[in-house]
Amino acid sequence: MAGGGEAEDNPVNINVVPMVDIIFCLCVFFMCSFKFKQLEGKFESWLPKDLGNQTTPESEAKEMRVAIYWDESKGEVVRQYGVRYIKDDAELETLIRGANEDYKKIGKNDVPVIIDGDARIPWDEVMTIVNIAKRLGIEKIQFALGANAPTTN
Template identity: 25%
Template sequence: MPLKTHQDEMPSINLTPMIDIVFQLIIFFMVGTRFTEIEKSIDLKLPQVSSSAPLSSAPQKRVINVFRDGKIQMNQQELSLGQLTSELKTAREQYNELGVVVRGDAQTDLQNVAAILTACREAGISDLGISVRLGTKER
């Protein structure tokens, strides 16, 4: 069996492409920061305000209560399913990202809650939630 008497050359890593990319990134960021400085140096008198806040705040989520007997209540008003759908459509026209939280009585039929969720979908509301309370684990 022949033995190696000389050692092979150690492989070397070519760093040239990586250095090229680093230099290009440095140039890119240097040029990019110059544009923002130029915009800030434009002589422009900005309007002054007393406080900063959004023009209108997002409305709170609407809370719909479903009672044991199937009665529906929103904003302390008792509504039918059709009235609820039209109220939600009107509210959604005013604010497109309107959210709804459904609070169903624990003893009510699931069908009542499902009808409310369907009415919300018909009104075009996609931000839906169901309110529950945490209890102890039963085994």
């Protein structure tokens, strides 16, 4: 090519244009069908080594318990912190932060957030609370297994 006159030297002249067309088509096809992988991550939640199911001993009764259950009458998920109904995530975060700071003041740095969830609530609701706890720097998060809707006052 650089020397010019290559066409005369090389009688076999390959027409690459159809090949480029095909490659372009294939490229467009794969680009369109390509699904970019969702940016995934994970929370580590190591289970207690003694089989996972525990009852809370009296001496460790300090906890931040969030109850989540399905309210059949309203047809929605209800969240409670203690006896208080939670309106939104910000309110829950404020309550947990306050309680955590109070526990820290009395030297309890390892108080867990216990998620006491009804088996039929969406997993998303549980993850929201895990996320809030992680944001507040609380590492000890426990799932209460087999919880039922609490009786309210």
